[in-house]
Amino acid sequence: MTIKDIARQCGVGVSTVSRVLNNRPDVSEEVRQKVLAAVEANGYIPNNSARDLVKSRSDAIGVVVRGTGNLFFSAMIKTISREIDRRGYTMVLRYLSSSEDEVKAGAILEREKKLRGLLFLGGRFNYMPEEMSLIGVPYVCCSYTNSFGTLKEKDFSSVSIDDFKTAYDAVTLLINAGHKRIASFFDLCDDHSISELRYEGYCAALKDHGLPLEEALVVQTGGFEMEDGYRGMKELLQRGTSFTAAFVESDMMAIAAMKALRDGGKRVPEDCSVIAIDGLALTEYTSPTLTTMVQPCDEIAEESVRILLDMMENGTGGVHLRPQAHLRNGESVRVLP
Amino acid sequence: MTIKDIARQCGVGVSTVSRVLNNRPDVSEEVRQKVLAAVEANGYIPNNSARDLVKSRSDAIGVVVRGTGNLFFSAMIKTISREIDRRGYTMVLRYLSSSEDEVKAGAILEREKKLRGLLFLGGRFNYMPEEMSLIGVPYVCCSYTNSFGTLKEKDFSSVSIDDFKTAYDAVTLLINAGHKRIASFFDLCDDHSISELRYEGYCAALKDHGLPLEEALVVQTGGFEMEDGYRGMKELLQRGTSFTAAFVESDMMAIAAMKALRDGGKRVPEDCSVIAIDGLALTEYTSPTLTTMVQPCDEIAEESVRILLDMMENGTGGVHLRPQAHLRNGESVRVLP
Numbered sequence: 001m002t003i004k005d006i007a008r009q010c011g012v013g014v015s016t017v018s019r020v021l022n023n024r025p026d027v028s029e030e031v032r033q034k035v036l037a038a039v040e041a042n043g044y045i046p047n048n049s050a051r052d053l054v055k056s057r058s059d060a061i062g063v064v065v066r067g068t069g070n071l072f073f074s075a076m077i078k079t080i081s082r083e084i085d086r087r088g089y090t091m092v093l094r095y096l097s098s099s100e101d102e103v104k105a106g107a108i109l110e111r112e113k114k115l116r117g118l119l120f121l122g123g124r125f126n127y128m129p130e131e132m133s134l135i136g137v138p139y140v141c142c143s144y145t146n147s148f149g150t151l152k153e154k155d156f157s158s159v160s161i162d163d164f165k166t167a168y169d170a171v172t173l174l175i176n177a178g179h180k181r182i183a184s185f186f187d188l189c190d191d192h193s194i195s196e197l198r199y200e201g202y203c204a205a206l207k208d209h210g211l212p213l214e215e216a217l218v219v220q221t222g223g224f225e226m227e228d229g230y231r232g233m234k235e236l237l238q239r240g241t242s243f244t245a246a247f248v249e250s251d252m253m254a255i256a257a258m259k260a261l262r263d264g265g266k267r268v269p270e271d272c273s274v275i276a277i278d279g280l281a282l283t284e285y286t287s288p289t290l291t292t293m294v295q296p297c298d299e300i301a302e303e304s305v306r307i308l309l310d311m312m313e314n315g316t317g318g319v320h321l322r323p324q325a326h327l328r329n330g331e332s333v334r335v336l337p
Numbered sequence: 338m339t340i341k342d343i344a345r346q347c348g349v350g351v352s353t354v355s356r357v358l359n360n361r362p363d364v365s366e367e368v369r370q371k372v373l374a375a376v377e378a379n380g381y382i383p384n385n386s387a388r389d390l391v392k393s394r395s396d397a398i399g400v401v402v403r404g405t406g407n408l409f410f411s412a413m414i415k416t417i418s419r420e421i422d423r424r425g426y427t428m429v430l431r432y433l434s435s436s437e438d439e440v441k442a443g444a445i446l447e448r449e450k451k452l453r454g455l456l457f458l459g460g461r462f463n464y465m466p467e468e469m470s471l472i473g474v475p476y477v478c479c480s481y482t483n484s485f486g487t488l489k490e491k492d493f494s495s496v497s498i499d500d501f502k503t504a505y506d507a508v509t510l511l512i513n514a515g516h517k518r519i520a521s522f523f524d525l526c527d528d529h530s531i532s533e534l535r536y537e538g539y540c541a542a543l544k545d546h547g548l549p550l551e552e553a554l555v556v557q558t559g560g561f562e563m564e565d566g567y568r569g570m571k572e573l574l575q576r577g578t579s580f581t582a583a584f585v586e587s588d589m590m591a592i593a594a595m596k597a598l599r600d601g602g603k604r605v606p607e608d609c610s611v612i613a614i615d616g617l618a619l620t621e622y623t624s625p626t627l628t629t630m631v632q633p634c635d636e637i638a639e640e641s642v643r644i645l646l647d648m649m650e651n652g653t654g655g656v657h658l659r660p661q662a663h664l665r666n667g668e669s670v671r672v673l674p
Contacts, residue, residue, distance in 0.1 A: 060427075074411040078432050085431065090397075090450060093430055094422065095415045113427060226622055252619075259622040282589075285563055285596040287624040 006042065010034050021088075058114035059089045061308065064106050066122040067098040067224055071252055072278050072295065073121055076143070079301035080119065087309055089116070098187075098224055103127070107134040117312045119304055120144075126192040127151050138311035142304040143295075145320070148192040154317040159304045163194055166293050166325045167201025170275045171247050173291075173327065175209045178336030179245040179273060182206070183217045185232045185257060186249050187224045195224075198249045198277070216241040221253070229253030233260035244272060244336065251278035251292055258286070258332070269334035279328055288331035296323045343379065347371050358425075395451035396426045398645065401443050403459040404435040404561055408589055409615050409632065410458055413480070416638035417456065424646055426453075435524075435561055440464070444471040454649045456641055457481075463529040464488050475648035479641040480632075482657070485529040491654040496641045500531055503630050503662045504538025507612045508584050510628075510664065512546045515673030516582040516610060519543070520554045522569045522594060523586050524561045532561075535586045535614070553578040558590070566590030570597035581609060581673065588615035588629055595623070595669070606671035616665055625668035633660045 003021075007014045012031060019027045020035040027035075061084050065073055077093070084091040092113045096105055102123045109115060118139035126148035132155070141158040174182050184202045186195040199218075206213050216239060221232035229248060236243070237260070248254035254276035258268050266272050268288055276283075279294025303321050310316045340358075344351045349368060356364050357372040364372075398421050402410055414430070421428040429450045433442055439460045446452060455476035463485035469492070478495040511519050521539045523532040536555075543550050553576055558569035566585060573580070574597065585591035591613035595605050603609050605625055613620075616631025640658050647653045 071408065071411070074408070081430055081432055090429055092427055093418055095418055226618065230622065255619070256622045259624065259626075262624060281563065282592070282619075285567065285593045287596065287599060289596075 006035065006038050009038050009042075058116055060092045060113045060115050061089045061312075062106060062109045062113060062115040062118045063091055063093050064096060064102050064109065064118065064120050064123075065093065066096045066100065066102045066120070070122070070224065070250075071280055071282070072250070072297070073143075075280070075297050076121060076301040079298050080121070080142075080305055083302055083305035087305070089309075098122075103131055103134060106139070110135065110137055117308045119308055122194075124193060125149065125197065127156075129155070132156070138308060140304045140308045140311075143300055144194055147197060152318075153320060157304075157307045157311060157319045159300050159307065159321045159323070161295050161300075161325045162322050163197035164201040164204070166277055167198035167247070167249070168205045169201075169325075169327070170277060170293050171202050171205035172209070174245045174247065174273060174275055174333065175205065175211065177245075177273065177333055180211055181214075181217065181241075181243040181245070182211075183219065183236055183241075183243040183246040184248075185219045185221055185229060185236075185246065185253060187228070188220050188222065189218065195249060202247055214241075217243055224250065224253065226252050226256040229256035230260045233257040234264070237261075237264040237266075245333070246272055246274050248274060248276045251276045251280045251283045251290060254290055254292070254332075255283065255286055258288075258290075269332050273333040275333055277325065279325075283330065284328075291330040291333040292328055293325040294328045295325050299323050343372065343375050346375050346379075395453055397429045397450045397452050398426045399443060399446045399450060399452040399455045400428055400430050401433060401439050401446065401455065401457050401460075402430065403433045403437065403439045403457070407459070407561065407587070408617055408619070409587070409634070410480075412617070412634050413458060413638040416635050417458070417479075417642055420639055420642040424642070426646075435459075440468055440471060443476070447472065447474055454645045456645055459531075461530060462486065462534065464493075466492070469493070475645060477641045477645045477648075480637055481531055484534060489655075490657060494641075494644045494648060494656045496637050496644065496658045496660070498632050498637075498662045499659050500534040501538040501541070503614055504535035504584070504586070505542045506538075506662075506664070507614060507630050508539050508542035509546070511582045511584065511610060511612055511670065512542065512548065514582075514610065514670055517548055518551075518554065518578075518580040518582070519548075520556065520573055520578075520580040520583040521585075522556045522558055522566060522573075522583065522590060524565070525557050525559065526555065532586060539584055551578075554580055561587065561590065563589050563593040566593035567597045570594040571601070574598075574601045574603075582670070583609055583611050585611060585613045588613045588617045588620045588627060591627055591629070591669075592620065592623055595625075595627075606669050610670040612670055614662065616662075620667065621665075628667040628670040629665055630662040631665045632662050636660050 003014055003017050007017045017035050020032050081091050094109055102120050106118050115137055117137050119142050121142045123144055127146050128150050143160050145158045145160050186199050189199040203213050219232040219236050221228035248257050254274055268274055276292045279292050283290035307319045340354050344354045354372050357369050418428050431446055439457050443455050452474055454474050456479050458479045460481055464483050465487050480497050482495045482497050523536050526536040540550055556569040556573050558565035585594050591611055598609055605611055613629045616629050620627035644656045
């Protein structure tokens with residue numbers, strides 16, 4: 001049983017069967033049902049690879065993941081993988097540590113695997129046109145933007161929450177709960193990364209509410225992993241500065257920071273409130289459950305793939321989406337009396 | 338700058354340069370250093386895809402992941418991806434929910450992507466030769482075995498801890514700590530899956546220590562996700578049966594079960610001790626930290642890829658490795674007075 005047999009049986013062309021199997025929109029519902037029924041009845045195993053129809057053309061889409069310990073990315077990769085499959089392409093995945101350069105890795109992957117498009121899952125926020133000329137295929141920045149760079153908006157696409165605003169909102173929530181001494185934890189505050197944007201959001205929220213920015217309350221952890229969150233909170237406790245709340249830039253780091261608080265004899269939220277960004281399902285089960293700004297993971301992943309395919313297939317230019325993060329109340333923030 | 342230029346410059350053949358770039362063993366250290374120096378000096382971006390040398394042959398290895406919420410698998414995929422890359426192949430990843438059939442999905446993927454090998458990450462334990470004849474390439478069962486099936490050992494490979502023994506050891510630890518009423522949580526106890534093996538380990542540990550198996554203490558959660566662990570513990574609390582300890586078959590389910598205990602007014606480990614299997618880094622930060630049997634993730638992932646490539650490249654037969662899980666003591670188990 002081949003795709004030709006199915007086509008003959010349904011009285012349609014091979015390309016129509018292929019369109020049905022690849023979930024393309026340009027097929028009538030009637031034909032779609034007929035083809036799917038024939039596929040089912042014959043136990044035909046569809047071959048959804050574009051390779052079969054266009055043998056000389058690759059169907060590979062590269063996904064370069066920077067920062068391997070990030071559970072937030074693990075959740076997104078599943079959705080990205082499903083969407084790429086569903087559209088008949090092949091995902092080629094490469095993991096980088098956060099110290100590696102995703103642009104160079106993407107360029108290598110493009111040549112190795114004859115990619116037709118690239119999706120960067122995490123990356124720097126300061127791309128320059130010269131370095132991006134290494135990339136010869138359409139690409140999407142997934143979960144980050146180019147806030148500190150000089151790319152033209154039309155030359156790339158991005159799907160990300162507004163990191164500045166999300167951090168601003170989280171810190172404002174703490175301020176509205178009566179907190180005045182709010183510590184904060186970032187990878188680095190001046191590396192033109194996601195952390196710098198979130199740091200700026202923290203600073204702006206303090207400023208807009210008439211609170212001073214105190215260096216003693218800002219911890220640069222030098223990393224984005226759990227151990228960095230733990231070490232960061234430990235360092236803050238050793239400084240001896242008083243604080244009643246902490247803004248931590250990721251859920252995983254916040255879980256680790258809460259452990260450091262416990263180990264230092266502090267209770268959450270009685271002695272210190274904690275708020276974070278990400279909204280991992282996991283943090284609905286931690287003790288205490290985490291108050292966090294939830295990123296719309298599925299939406300970010302789905303839109304990134306959709307936009308990339310549109311660039312690849314239709315030559316569309318840059319699209320920039322900013323889906324909203326929303327607050328999920330957990331038990332980790334206390335309203336001061 | 339092409340691979341030919343590098344070869345000419347070093348006075349070696351293109352295939353030698355390729356072997357160096359693909360980390361193959363059959364090159365002298367002297368030649369390796371010379372080639373790498375030329376690559377570095379010329380800023381050459383190596384193309385480690387086998388496709389370039391053997392254009393007509395695919396370099397794709399399929400990785401079929403069953404059970405998408407499993408963080409244990411997320412950690413392994415990174416290692417598997419790195420190892421497949423390092424050996425010059427391309428990983429093609431497909432995620433399935435735990436209700437989907439990995440054999441059929443693997444067969445489809447094999448045809449679609451012209452796979453040369455398949456790595457199943459999670460799957461059933463009861464394969465029959467007839468169904469496996471769908472798979473036309475070498476495959477490895479990664480993190481599971483064929484305990485309930487009828488495959489010949491030489492016809493496939495597997496790398497997994499001994500699930501029966503690991504569960505037996507975990508429950509024995511609780512018994513040695515003085516616990517006599519030990520609840521347990523499994524997906525299903527009779528579905529010829531990993532859960533059945535772990536359930537048998539639980540039963541055997543009770544029996545060998547003269548404790549009765551009480552149905553009221555066994556919870557079948559009907560799933561492997563966090564919500565299943567939570568719901569399972571809630572159900573147990575509603576039964577009203579007394580217990581002083583719980584064996585939970587995965588770390589993620591254990592985190593959720595501890596939340597259900599808290600929500601039910603029970604403290605861990607004062608009112609109930611908890612032990613699990615997996616050893617996720619995360620559970621070193623939970624409150625309390627989790628006592629758990631650590632699976633050697635990296636070893637399982639690396640050996641699975643190594644064995645699969647050996648089957649593909651050298652036609653070797655089945656290899657079955659059983660790396661040891663080891664105990665990591667957390668704060669979740671109390672020794673009864």
